[in-house]
Amino acid sequence: MNWLEILQECSQNMRKEALKLYGSPEAATGFGVGAGGDTSKRIDLAAEKALIDCLNKHEVSCTLVSEEAGTKKIGPDPSEYYVTTDPVDGTTNAVRGLPFSANVIAVSRGPWLKNVETVIVSDLVHDITYTAQKNGGAFKNGERIKPSKISKIEDAVIGVDLNTFRIEELVTKLEGLFKVGKHFRHFGANALEICYVADGSTDAFIDIRGKLRVTDMVASYLILREAGGIILGPEGEELNVPLAATQRLSFISASNRTLYEAIKAALAA
Numbered sequence: 001m002n003w004l005e006i007l008q009e010c011s012q013n014m015r016k017e018a019l020k021l022y023g024s025p026e027a028a029t030g031f032g033v034g035a036g037g038d039t040s041k042r043i044d045l046a047a048e049k050a051l052i053d054c055l056n057k058h059e060v061s062c063t064l065v066s067e068e069a070g071t072k073k074i075g076p077d078p079s080e081y082y083v084t085t086d087p088v089d090g091t092t093n094a095v096r097g098l099p100f101s102a103n104v105i106a107v108s109r110g111p112w113l114k115n116v117e118t119v120i121v122s123d124l125v126h127d128i129t130y131t132a133q134k135n136g137g138a139f140k141n142g143e144r145i146k147p148s149k150i151s152k153i154e155d156a157v158i159g160v161d162l163n164t165f166r167i168e169e170l171v172t173k174l175e176g177l178f179k180v181g182k183h184f185r186h187f188g189a190n191a192l193e194i195c196y197v198a199d200g201s202t203d204a205f206i207d208i209r210g211k212l213r214v215t216d217m218v219a220s221y222l223i224l225r226e227a228g229g230i231i232l233g234p235e236g237e238e239l240n241v242p243l244a245a246t247q248r249l250s251f252i253s254a255s256n257r258t259l260y261e262a263i264k265a266a267l268a269a
Contacts, residue, residue, distance in 0.1 A: 001060075003107045003118040004131060010054035011122040011129065014047040014103045018088055018124050021046060023097025040068045043094055047087035047103055055083065063111075067215040070245050082108045082115070084243045086215045088124070090189025099125040100187045102195075106218040106243075114240045119219035121191050130195045130223050138198055138227035145199040147229040147255030153262050156255075157183045159193045159205035161212065173208060176269035194220035197253050198227040204254040204263055208234050214247040224253055230260040234267060 021027040027043040048068045055062065061075030065084040083105065088094050090101030101124045108115035121130045130145075132138040138145050150156050158181055164170050171178075178184070185202065187193055194217060196202040221239065224231050231253040233239055241247050252267075254260035 004120075004133060006054070006058050006060070007105050007107065007118060007120040008129070008131070010051050011103055011105060011120050013050040013054050014087060015122055015124050017046040017050040018043055018094065018101075018103070022094055022124065028095040041088075041091055041095060044068050044088050044091055048085070051083075051085060051087060051103075051105065062107075065111075065215065065243050065245060067213060067245055080109075082111055082243055084108070084116075084215055084218045086191065086213070086218075089121075089191040089216050090187075093188045094124065098188065100192060101125065101189045102192045104191045104216065104219045106222065108243065111243045112240055113214060113218060113221060113243060114238075115243075116218060116222050119222045121195050121219045121223065123192060130198065130220075132219075132223040132226040134222065134226070136226065138223045140195075140199050145227050147197055147224070147227055148200040148203050149256065150203045151256055151258035151262070153177070153180045153259070153266060154182055156181065156203035156259060157185060157201075158263070159185050159187070159196070159202055161186055161190060161205075161207040161209060163188075164209050164211065170209060173267065177206075177263060177266040179269075180266050190216050191220045194224050194231070194253050197229055197255055198224040200255065204252070204259055206252045206263065206267075208250045208252075208267070210250050211248050212250070213245065214241055214243060214249060215245055217249075217251070218243065228256075230254045230257055232260065234264065236264065 061077040062081040086104040
C-alpha cells in the first residue's frame with residue numbers, strides 16, 4: 001500500500017471541501033463539541049468526511065483518530081494502521097477567511113507518536129504541501145527541505161502560541177525568552193508553524209501552554225525531525241505520547257540543537 005499517494009489524494013479532497021466553505025458564514029456553524037474539546041464547525045466536518053470517504057474508496061482498514069469524531073474504526077482490520085488527523089488546523093482563521101490554515105494526516109502502525117511513519121500537512125490556501133516518511137527526509141511540494149542554521153535567540157524568528165485565558169501566567173513563563181528575543185510571531189495554525197521551522201521560513205516555534213492536542217502536531221513532528229530540526233518537551237524530554245484526540249502536550253521546536261538549548265535556558269531564567 002502506497003500511503004503517501006493515498007494521503008496526497010485524501011488531503012487534496014479535504015482541501016477542496018474546506019475551500020468551498022472558507023471564510024463563509026456557513027463555515028462557522030457549530031455541531032456540538034468534538035472529541036478534542038472544541039466546537040466542531042461545518043468546515044471541520046466537511047474536511048473530515050472527505051478524508052473518511054477517501055479512506056473507504058481505497059478500502060483501507062484503520063483506526064481513525066480525529067479531533068472531531070474521536071476514535072472511529074474503519075474496515076475489517078482496524079488495528080492494522082492508525083490514521084491521526086486534524087481535518088482543519090486553524091479553524092478560527094478558516095472561518096474568518098484568514099489565509100493560514102491546513103489539514104493534517106499521519107499514518108502509523110501503533111497508537112503512539114513515536115510510531116508515526118508517513119505524514120502530510122497541506123496549506124489550504126496557498127497550495128503548499130509538506131510530506132515526510134520515516135528515515136526518508138522531509139519535502140515541500142516535492143523538494144527536500146532543511147531548517148535554518150540560526151542559533152542565537154536574538155537573530156531568530158520565533159513563533160509563540162499565546163492563545164489562552166491565563167495569559168498573565170503564560171507571559172510570566174515566557175518572560176526570560178521575551179527579554180532576549182526580538183522577532184516573535186503567531187499565525188494561528190500550529191501544524192503549519194512547525195513546518196515553517198522545518199523549511200527555514202522561521203527558526204523556532206514553542207507552545208508551553210499544555211493545551212495543544214497531539215492531533216494538531218502529529219504530522220509536523222515527523223516533518224521537522226526528518227528535515228533535521230529538533231522538537232522536544234520544555235525539559236528536553238522526548239514527546240512520546242498516545243495518539244488520542246484528548247492528548248495534550250507542550251514542546252519547543254527549533255531549527256537546531258544550539259537554538260533549542262538557548263530557548264530552553266531562557267525559559268528557565
